[in-house]
Amino acid sequence: MLTESVSATVKLFFREAIARAVSESMRRDDRIILLGQDAGRFGGAYKEFSGLYGEFGPDRVRDTPVAEAAMVGLGVGAAAAGLRPLVSITYMDFLMLGLDPLVNYAAKARFKTGGQITTPIVVKTTAGARGQGVAHSQCIEAWMMAVPGLKVVAPSTPADACGLLKSALTDSGPVLFVDHKRLFSTAGEVPLAESFVPIGEALVRRTGTHVTITAHSYMTRIALTAAEHLAEEGVSCEIIDLRSLAPMDVETIAQSAGRTGALLTLEEGQLTCGIGAEIAFRIRELVGPIRMARVGALRAPVSSNPVLEAACVPSADRVIGAIRRLLNN
Amino acid sequence: MDRLALLRRMMLIRSFESALAKRRDHGFQLLSSGAEGVAVGLCDALRNEDQLLCSGRSIAPSLARGLDPGAVMAELLGRIAGPNRGKAGRGHMAQPAAGFFGAHAVVGGNLAIAAGVALALQQRRSTAISVCVFGDGACGSGALHETLNIAALWKLPLLLVCDNNQIAIATPREQALAAARLSDLAAPFGIAAVTVDGTDVISVRDSATGLIANIRAGQGPGFLECISERFFSHSTATRETRSAAEMEVVWSRCPILRLTGQLRAEGVLASGAMEELQHDTDRQVLHAIAFAEASPFPNSAEALSHVD
Numbered sequence A: 001m002l003t004e005s006v007s008a009t010v011k012l013f014f015r016e017a018i019a020r021a022v023s024e025s026m027r028r029d030d031r032i033i034l035l036g037q038d039a040g041r042f043g044g045a046y047k048e049f050s051g052l053y054g055e056f057g058p059d060r061v062r063d064t065p066v067a068e069a070a071m072v073g074l075g076v077g078a079a080a081a082g083l084r085p086l087v088s089i090t091y092m093d094f095l096m097l098g099l100d101p102l103v104n105y106a107a108k109a110r111f112k113t114g115g116q117i118t119t120p121i122v123v124k125t126t127a128g129a130r131g132q133g134v135a136h137s138q139c140i141e142a143w144m145m146a147v148p149g150l151k152v153v154a155p156s157t158p159a160d161a162c163g164l165l166k167s168a169l170t171d172s173g174p175v176l177f178v179d180h181k182r183l184f185s186t187a188g189e190v191p192l193a194e195s196f197v198p199i200g201e202a203l204v205r206r207t208g209t210h211v212t213i214t215a216h217s218y219m220t221r222i223a224l225t226a227a228e229h230l231a232e233e234g235v236s237c238e239i240i241d242l243r244s245l246a247p248m249d250v251e252t253i254a255q256s257a258g259r260t261g262a263l264l265t266l267e268e269g270q271l272t273c274g275i276g277a278e279i280a281f282r283i284r285e286l287v288g289p290i291r292m293a294r295v296g297a298l299r300a301p302v303s304s305n306p307v308l309e310a311a312c313v314p315s316a317d318r319v320i321g322a323i324r325r326l327l328n329n
Numbered sequence B: 001m002d003r004l005a006l007l008r009r010m011m012l013i014r015s016f017e018s019a020l021a022k023r024r025d026h027g028f029q030l031l032s033s034g035a036e037g038v039a040v041g042l043c044d045a046l047r048n049e050d051q052l053l054c055s056g057r058s059i060a061p062s063l064a065r066g067l068d069p070g071a072v073m074a075e076l077l078g079r080i081a082g083p084n085r086g087k088a089g090r091g092h093m094a095q096p097a098a099g100f101f102g103a104h105a106v107v108g109g110n111l112a113i114a115a116g117v118a119l120a121l122q123q124r125r126s127t128a129i130s131v132c133v134f135g136d137g138a139c140g141s142g143a144l145h146e147t148l149n150i151a152a153l154w155k156l157p158l159l160l161v162c163d164n165n166q167i168a169i170a171t172p173r174e175q176a177l178a179a180a181r182l183s184d185l186a187a188p189f190g191i192a193a194v195t196v197d198g199t200d201v202i203s204v205r206d207s208a209t210g211l212i213a214n215i216r217a218g219q220g221p222g223f224l225e226c227i228s229e230r231f232f233s234h235s236t237a238t239r240e241t242r243s244a245a246e247m248e249v250v251w252s253r254c255p256i257l258r259l260t261g262q263l264r265a266e267g268v269l270a271s272g273a274m275e276e277l278q279h280d281t282d283r284q285v286l287h288a289i290a291f292a293e294a295s296p297f298p299n300s301a302e303a304l305s306h307v308d
Helices: A002-006 A014-028 A052-060 A068-080 A092-112 A141-145 A158-168 A218-232 A250-260 A275-287 A306-312 A316-328 B003-021 B036-044 B059-064 B069-076 B109-123 B136-140 B142-153 B182-189 B201-216 B244-252 B255-265 B273-293 B300-304
Strands: A009-013 A032-036 A061-063 A084-091 A122-127 A151-153 A175-180 A187-191 A203-206 A211-215 A237-241 A244-246 A262-266 A291-295 B051-054 B100-103 B130-135 B158-164 B192-197 B222-227
Touching: A009 A014, A009 A158, A014 A032, A014 A052, A014 A158, A014 A187, A032 A052, A032 A068, A052 A061, A068 A084, A068 A092, A068 B109, A068 B142, A084 A092, A092 A122, A092 A175, A092 B109, A122 A158, A141 A151, A141 A244, A141 A275, A151 A158, A158 A175, A158 A187, A203 A218, A203 A250, A211 A218, A211 A250, A211 A275, A211 A316, A218 A237, A218 A262, A218 A316, A237 A250, A250 A262, A250 A275, A262 A275, A262 A316, A275 A291, A291 A316, B003 B036, B003 B059, B003 B069, B003 B201, B003 B255, B003 B273, B036 B059, B036 B130, B036 B158, B036 B201, B036 B222, B036 B255, B051 B059, B051 B109, B059 B069, B059 B100, B069 B273, B100 B109, B109 B130, B109 B142, B109 B158, B130 B136, B136 B142, B136 B158, B136 B182, B142 B158, B142 B182, B158 B182, B158 B201, B182 B192, B182 B222, B192 B201, B201 B222, B201 B255
Parallel strands: A032 A061, A032 A084, A084 A122, A122 A175, A151 A175, A211 A237, A211 A262, A262 A291, B051 B100, B051 B130, B130 B158, B158 B222, B192 B222
Antiparallel strands: A009 A187, A151 A244, A203 A237
16 A cells, blocks of 8 residues: 555546657657647547647647558658657558558568668557447457567556557557557546556456456456456456567466466457467466366457447456356366 | 769679579579669769668669678678678668668558658758659559658658569559559659659669759659669569560660760770770679678578567
């Protein structure tokens, strides 16, 4: 309790935490520029860049046309030439249009040039379902985890959003920062003092003894809700917020899963070649055979229809059901 | 450079490629023979602090930019004495400290990267410019349209140079691109655009110099289309699809013979001078090969270096 009383915090919305991270980083490092559609005067699709245009002006906060390939390409080229661009791709679905420079150039630049070119770029994008339909809802983090040289982070709280984005903006890159439509309006305590969250470290969000749940981004909140209900039945869940997907803190998961003897992986994206599949195999290698289950989206597009969307993406009820089955087997 | 130096540089590229193509230990290569005038003329218009980017057809651009032929040969043969320790090869060779920001083998892939380099230069208030050489094959890509638009809007210090060798692997340019001239592609964006004969090194140099003066003056990007020739098939591993009659026409447009003819007609090139130049460049290439061969391949452990 002592540490809590001395480390002062302020309550911020997730979107405010992002704006604060960018603002603090841009003040510290004039190589940081922001490129994005409606990132300037408009302040970002979710107001997550609110105030930045006013503080840093049109040279450092640049509105771009709708041209994801060139936006990421310009960011990557500028990074290779000495800037630290933050490129905002409004939805993760549209990141597909900008993958060539990110995957074929940025993720390989240091390797292919024998260390002569680094690309300290951060691409920030928004994943997740919230009524916007089949091409505005996808979570393709698992695709990105398969790219050597690319880091992927996906925070679930304002404090982590702030701390991880600040770390990403000092990293040698490239870093993909994934947030979520349903997180921008959530609030949480953020340290008053400037603070960084290291890339590559998971966090135990809730301690428990019966089952380990891994999640990231908005699904961490779903896991926490499920754990609350399960606690009433006497089931004790330990929740690991992955925070960083690549590199992944497998040790923290293994330590927990080894202790609980049961693992449930939760993700909003597809299960095939998914984050859960990756975690399960690596935990199997490290811990040996334990009970495992995975929860993710149905193998279907995510509709804008509210009934179909809710049917497709994981809910606390689905997590609860999966854990009951896992522990009863 | 004087015209003899330009001729010499073009001959070095031709001789270098000729020696390389005779070998069997390079995987395959994308040769620039027939288009030496584009790279050499362009690079003569650049300053040391400028950055050159190009496609995977990187031999002429890298040598024209002044990279050491031995180092380039080492890179192409996969040896650690290459500027990228043999990890980049023809497709991705780079030496930014020498003004060669590098090749990128995704067709059209370097266009937006080059615009990003230009953005970094602009942001730092540098007088240097970013230059990207790409083929006619890249002109069908959306990346070109997106890059032209942003570069024009932001007045980026960027020169886009289309080395139009009139064929993409086996697809003739007129079958792939609807525009009458490829420089027309830049016109809707208000970008200064010029088409020149890429086999005339002087004309390439002078046109590039004119466009670059405007770019350095802050007037925004320029577009230079150079109509060149591809003397060989797409790569050393690709079959030639053009007829003997077509190749006769192609070979008749040699940038080296063109400049040689001019210099002879003006009496600048003494008799025997060509033989001497040829001998010198051939010897330079032999040295480059010896340098490369003396260098080992990377240790297999390097497969994991510089990844994360």
